[in-house]
Amino acid sequence: MKGDKKKILSIEYGSKSKMIVYIIIRALVIGVMIAQILNKNWDNVFICGLTLILLLLPSLLSYQLKIVLPNTLEIIIVCFIFAAEILGEVQEYYVIFEGWDDMLHTINGFLAAAVGFAMIDVLNEHERVSMTLSPAFVAVVAFCFSMTIGVLWEFFEFSMDYFFGKDMQKDTWISSFHSVALNPEGANVPVDMNVESVTVNGQRWEQYLDIGLYDTMKDLFVNFVGAVVFSVFGLIYIKNRGRGFAARFIPRLREDKKKEG
Structure with a gap:
């Protein structure tokens, strides 16, 4: 009885x-949107x-x-949506904090893996679907x-940069x-080249400006980290089926749909 009460309170x-x-x-x-309207910054109003x-x-x-x-x-x-759009774009955290983009791509890898996991696991659990997949496969x-x-997403960033003159794939010195x-x-x-100076349109730079490659590969790597972390959570969840810490991150099929026949 006490256990049931604790469970209800927890929910x-x-x-x-x-x-x-x-x-x-x-x-x-909404507060940020009002401020951007007053500043007539319509791009940020659209983002809000x-x-x-x-x-x-x-x-x-x-x-x-x-x-x-x-x-x-x-x-x-x-929180991810808020951090990416409002803090990242409107408040310019992508520029202010060096690791902001890396953090969000890591979380994105985690969340995308959650969606992929849910799509397969719910089918695996559905009574109307004849599937018995191993935890490792899921x-x-x-x-x-x-x-x-x-x-x-990296294709999208490149397309925005190439066709619309944006800078979503941030450059690296x-x-x-x-x-x-x-x-x-x-x-x-390969020849090792140490850059001492680069001249572009008469302007001298002390370093070479990489156009997006480092940013793209770093984004994919941290996405990989997030995906691996969630995949491990998924394995733990399936083996314990609904119990333990991993259950807090795993979408599950609604009971009415699971028994639908």
Whole structure:
């Protein structure tokens, strides 16, 4: 009896926590939007409006995939959207804090793996679907789905930079590189080049400006880290099926849909 009461209280606390987070985040977004309207910064007003729409994403995922999102995972998604759009873009945290973009790409890898995991696991558990997949296979699919989303996002960033003159793939200053093209004998042996100065349109730089490559590979690497972490959580969850710390991050099929036949 006491255990049941604790469980009920835990569920209610989680719901209240989620509600409080939603209220605070939405209030902050609306406050920032009003400030941007007063400053006539219409690009940021659009971002704020987009953020309010994206905050509906967890509910849409739950409805479309017929799943239940754990409170912890849903709070992470909401905070991620706020950190990426409002803090990152509007408040320029991408420029102010060097590791901000890396942190968000790591979380993105984690969340994308959660979606991939849910799509396979809920089918695996559904009574109308004849599937019996091993925990390792489900974890691998979740990992691959996350990495695919990461690659598609990098395609999007490159397209925005190339066709619309944006700078989503941030440039990196580097002081040395290795290149076969600079080998004086034309051999397939890279030459080490230490950059002392570069002149572009009469302007002298002390380092070479890499155009997006380092940023892209770093984004994919941290996405890989996030995907691996969630895949491990997924393995633990399946083996314990609904128990333990990992259950806080794993979407699950709604009971009414699981028994639907």
